[in-house]
Amino acid sequence: xxxxxxxxxxxxxxxxxxxxxxxxxxxxxxxxxxxxxxxxxxxxxxxxxxxxxxxxxxxxxxxxxxxxxxxxxxxxxxxxxxxxxxxxxxxxxxxxxxxxxxxxxxxxxxxxxxxxxxxxxxxxxxxxxxxxxxxxxxxxxxxxxxxxxxxxxxxxxxxxxxxxxxxxxxxxxxxxxxxxxxxxxxxxxxxxxxxxxxxxxxxx
Numbered sequence: 231x232x233x234x235x236x237x238x239x240x241x242x243x244x245x246x247x248x249x250x251x252x253x254x255x256x257x258x259x260x261x262x263x264x265x266x267x268x269x270x271x272x273x274x275x276x277x278x279x280x281x282x283x284x285x286x287x288x289x290x291x292x293x294x295x296x297x298x299x300x301x302x303x304x305x306x307x308x309x310x311x312x313x314x315x316x317x318x319x320x321x322x323x324x325x326x327x328x329x330x331x332x333x334x335x336x337x338x339x340x341x342x343x344x345x346x347x348x349x350x351x352x353x354x355x356x357x358x359x360x361x362x363x364x365x366x367x368x369x370x371x372x373x374x375x376x377x378x379x380x381x382x383x384x385x386x387x388x389x390x391x392x393x394x395x396x397x398x399x400x401x402x403x404x405x406x407x408x409x410x411x412x413x414x415x416x417x418x419x420x421x422x423x424x425x426x427x428x429x430x431x432x433x434x
Contacts, residue, residue, distance in 0.1 A: 258426055259283050259332065262280070262359040263280055263284050264285070265357065266286065266330060266359065267287060267328060268288055268327030269287070269291075269325065269328075270284060270287045270328045270329070271291050271329045271330070272291070272292050272293065272329075272331070272332075273316050273330070273334055274293070274316060274332070275292035275293060275294050275303075276294055276299040276302075277299045277300075277303060278292060278305065280330065289308065289310070290309045290310070291312060292309060292310070293311075293312045293313075294311075294313065295314065295316070297313055316334065316338050316347065317338065317339065317347060318347070319347045319348075322351070324350075324354060324356075326356060327356050327357075328357055328359065329348050329357075330358075330360075331362065332360070332361040333361065333362060333363060335363075335398065336362060336363040336390050336395065341393070345398065345402060349404045352431060353431070354431055354432070357405075357429065358428060358429040359427075359428045360399065360426060362424070363390075363395060364395040364411075365423070396425055402429055404431060406430045406431075407427065407428075408430070409425055409426070411423065411425050412424045412425075412426065
């Protein structure tokens, strides 16, 4: 019951946050989508903030574990919405040419399992594109965030932007990594820090 309430609240709050940060996030959404092609899977697609950025695909599948967010999507016949957990993706091995996550790993229960599932369903020639929160190596900001994060997680779909996703991404051994970083406009207030890039299986 508590989970359903949190998901409902997030489905109301997220579109507001996304609209407020649209200009800042536009380049990041473009980066994680412009090279995608073929059969594409987006994990944690939410209300479809990345949907209009996809231009070249045979099939586009948007997955999320929040039914209230999925219902907000406006899609065409070439796109499929699926309610599923990132740690147990309902797809066969090596099914996708491109996989995308944006601000997702901060919210999953098991990052390692999610990344393992991405590896499993991504083709040997596929590419994983990511844009994620990670922790800032600043002790003062880290402590302030620890005090704030409990409230933040309740209203934002369990988002823990104090997580060290840089560590998790660097632990991936199944592809060649390209990674970049960027401070959010919220960094002075909330200590938000982004990493984005891609992992190319074909070049490993």
